[in-house]
Amino acid sequence: MSAAGGAVQAQPEPLDESETRRRPYGLLLVAAPVLLVGWLVIWPIVSAVIRTLWQPADDGGYEFTLETYVFFFSDRYSLDNLTVTLWTTGMCALFLLVICLPISLYLRFSVGRLPAYVQSLAIFPMFVPSIILAYAFIRVLGPNGMVDILLNAVGLPKIRTPYLTPWGPVIGLVWDNIPLTVLILLSGLGNVSNQAIEAARDVGARWLQVLWYIILPRIGNSILVALSFSVLGIFSSFTLPYVLGPAAPEMMGPFMQRTFRDVNDPQMAITQAVITFGFCIVFGLFYVRSVARNRGK
Amino acid sequence: MARLDIANVTKLFGATRAVDDFSITVTDGELVCLLGPSGSGKSTLLRMIGGFEKPTYGSMTIDGEEVIHLPPEKRPTGMVFQSHALWSHMNVFKNIAFGLKLRRLPKAEITQRVEAVLDLVGLKGFGERLTHQLSGGQQQRVALARSLVLEPKILLLDEPFASLDQHLRERLREEVRDIQQRLKITTLFVTHAQDEALSVADRIVVLRDGRTEQIAKPAEVYRTPATPFVAGFIGQMNLISGVVSEGEFGHSAFNVPVAVADGPATLAVRPEALTLKPASGVGMGHVHRVTDYGTHAMIDVELPDGERLKSMMPTADEWSSMQQVDLVPGAFALYRDNAAIYRADVGTPPRKAPSRTRGTVNA
Numbered sequence: 183m184s185a186a187g188g189a190v191q192a193q194p195e196p197l198d199e200s201e202t203r204r205r206p207y208g209l210l211l212v213a214a215p216v217l218l219v220g221w222l223v224i225w226p227i228v229s230a231v232i233r234t235l236w237q238p239a240d241d242g243g244y245e246f247t248l249e250t251y252v253f254f255f256s257d258r259y260s261l262d263n264l265t266v267t268l269w270t271t272g273m274c275a276l277f278l279l280v281i282c283l284p285i286s287l288y289l290r291f292s293v294g295r296l297p298a299y300v301q302s303l304a305i306f307p308m309f310v311p312s313i314i315l316a317y318a319f320i321r322v323l324g325p326n327g328m329v330d331i332l333l334n335a336v337g338l339p340k341i342r343t344p345y346l347t348p349w350g351p352v353i354g355l356v357w358d359n360i361p362l363t364v365l366i367l368l369s370g371l372g373n374v375s376n377q378a379i380e381a382a383r384d385v386g387a388r389w390l391q392v393l394w395y396i397i398l399p400r401i402g403n404s405i406l407v408a409l410s411f412s413v414l415g416i417f418s419s420f421t422l423p424y425v426l427g428p429a430a431p432e433m434m435g436p437f438m439q440r441t442f443r444d445v446n447d448p449q450m451a452i453t454q455a456v457i458t459f460g461f462c463i464v465f466g467l468f469y470v471r472s473v474a475r476n477r478g479k
Numbered sequence: 480m481a482r483l484d485i486a487n488v489t490k491l492f493g494a495t496r497a498v499d500d501f502s503i504t505v506t507d508g509e510l511v512c513l514l515g516p517s518g519s520g521k522s523t524l525l526r527m528i529g530g531f532e533k534p535t536y537g538s539m540t541i542d543g544e545e546v547i548h549l550p551p552e553k554r555p556t557g558m559v560f561q562s563h564a565l566w567s568h569m570n571v572f573k574n575i576a577f578g579l580k581l582r583r584l585p586k587a588e589i590t591q592r593v594e595a596v597l598d599l600v601g602l603k604g605f606g607e608r609l610t611h612q613l614s615g616g617q618q619q620r621v622a623l624a625r626s627l628v629l630e631p632k633i634l635l636l637d638e639p640f641a642s643l644d645q646h647l648r649e650r651l652r653e654e655v656r657d658i659q660q661r662l663k664i665t666t667l668f669v670t671h672a673q674d675e676a677l678s679v680a681d682r683i684v685v686l687r688d689g690r691t692e693q694i695a696k697p698a699e700v701y702r703t704p705a706t707p708f709v710a711g712f713i714g715q716m717n718l719i720s721g722v723v724s725e726g727e728f729g730h731s732a733f734n735v736p737v738a739v740a741d742g743p744a745t746l747a748v749r750p751e752a753l754t755l756k757p758a759s760g761v762g763m764g765h766v767h768r769v770t771d772y773g774t775h776a777m778i779d780v781e782l783p784d785g786e787r788l789k790s791m792m793p794t795a796d797e798w799s800s801m802q803q804v805d806l807v808p809g810a811f812a813l814y815r816d817n818a819a820i821y822r823a824d825v826g827t828p829p830r831k832a833p834s835r836t837r838g839t840v841n842a
Contacts, residue, residue: 375564377560378565381560381566381622385552385557385629388552399568400567
């Protein structure tokens with residue numbers, strides 16, 4: 183028997199001492215990818231930021247300067263390019279939501295063979311390379327394309343083609359991003375049970391009220407993730423804006439490429455890349471916040 | 480309070496008849512249990528009443544008004560789902576208030592009605608909790624409150640306690656019965672648990688393959704089951720196949736006098752109506768296993784043809800494995816062509832089958 187009060191109980195010895203030691207195996211497993219990300223992603227970002235802020239001085243050394251940024255934000259042409267990029271991204275996000283949400287809702291709440299075909303059709307663009315899509319677009323909606331030929335055949339006037347206008351990249355990028363957006367929204371809708379919807383209808387909700395009060399709040403995170411992914415890709419896209427878009431103003435992707443290769447101004451091209459990265463990271467933070475919030479739940 | 484009339488309702492899914500020519504009238508304030516095994520059509524029937532499925536044929540009226548073409552949101556019914564179906568992005572208060580909000584009631588009235596129903600289901604002060612912070616039982620109470628707050632004419636409960644543990648189920652079903660009695664709300668309760676149906680229902684509908692086997696009060700369903708299926712499904716029952724010949728039901732182990740025409744029949748006797756007597760010499764069967772439940776003992780008796788019967792006895796003390804016993808059935812019923820043809824409230828002691836019969840059967 184131990185004395186009452188004051189007695190300090192000895193801590194029992196752990197049966198397996200290795201239980202109390204931290205094992206480094208997990209860290210070792212992630213070390214290689216983390217190093218690769220550091221080398222191929224983080225370092226180029228840091229290097230680009232440094233190269234735009236510390237530039238060679240006349241005395242042979244380096245000096246801190248915001249010269250290239252000041253030029254970018256005071257140059258009408260650069261600002262127009264940034265504006266058209268933001269406009270294209272915004273329009274694409276809007277169209278993707280308007281097009282993909284009904285498709286996802288249909289696929290989630292319908293059964294049978296037709297939804298399976300619709301799903302295959304919605305996923306199909308994922309397997310079509312952007313360059314092929316761009317040329318298909320030109321052959322269909324371009325000047326003297328298939329639509330024009332069909333309209334002409336029935337005696338109707340030609341369409342005003344979106345090819346080489348800001349709408350060209352919008353149409354191409356929306357088409358290109360439909361599969362990923364549909365898949366992400368569909369996965370979010372999978373978490374909305376049929377019974378949750380039936381319960382809402384049971385208490386008197388009509389279909390639009392079910393959508394507004396029950397479905398949309400439940401898939402808010404999925405919408406955010408889908409749009410973040412799409413916007414990140416669209417903002418810095420190159421092929422479709424390069425082939426389908428106007429020569430001026432142009433989106434940031436072709437603009438960077440032309441500044442680097444045609445104008446031969448790598449310093450300015452890097453500045454444009456850092457500014458593009460700055461916008462993309464905002465959308466990236468939305469995505470990270472959404473994932474973190476889900477993990478928290 | 481409301482009256483529900485269902486007439487000749489049939490539901491086809493392709494070639495499958497989920498519900499086949501079902502009719503019932505549920506009166507004001509009555510609690511009717513739809514009981515049956517999986518696939519018997521009980522949930523489909525409830526979903527048709529709630530408006531989530533449309534009958535292929537038939538009619539459904541609530542207080543004389545045809546509701547068959549009304550969508551769920553326009554029906555005067557409230558449904559409680561098996562999985563609770565609470566909306567996890569809303570707290571308890573908002574879950575319950577949602578239906579009232581859709582009806583554009585004043586805020587003060589919504590608050591007053593939600594608080595009242597929370598009090599009714601024993602969740603006073605839980606309004607601000609998120610649904611995932613509640614236990615399974617509390618979640619089911621919120622689901623019940625969500626339906627009750629709208630004061631539906633008919634309350635539909637679709638296996639509401641199926642996901643809860645036994646102890647909680649027993650407590651909740653008593654609470655639901657109390658609430659139903661207090662509000663006098665007409666209720667249909669789907670369950671596959673016979674004890675649940677027997678303990679809460681005013682009437683039980685036993686369904687099998689979409690068809691009605693019996694509609695009766697719980698005691699009647701238990702004591703005078705209309706078909707061998709009901710006899711076997713409700714409670715424990717010994718079902719013994721045999722042949723009636725010259726006024727006796729004959730089995731390889733025993734014969735029982737019955738006043739029915741000759742032919743094949745099934746004898747149904749409950750374990751509590753089957754008494755055992757130690758046999759002096761070779762008995763009708765022998766004890767295979769004795770299970771002591773404390774309050775009573777269940778004795779498994781093996782007949783010479785290998786068939787096993789259960790007998791409920793007050794204690795396990797006087798029975799042991801391989802002991803020779805004779806059987807004394809009390810109340811029993813005889814079934815033929817899926818209908819009861821004979822009932823005996825107090826059975827006549829059975830006669831041991833002549834040894835030649837046993838010999839013949841066992842050969």
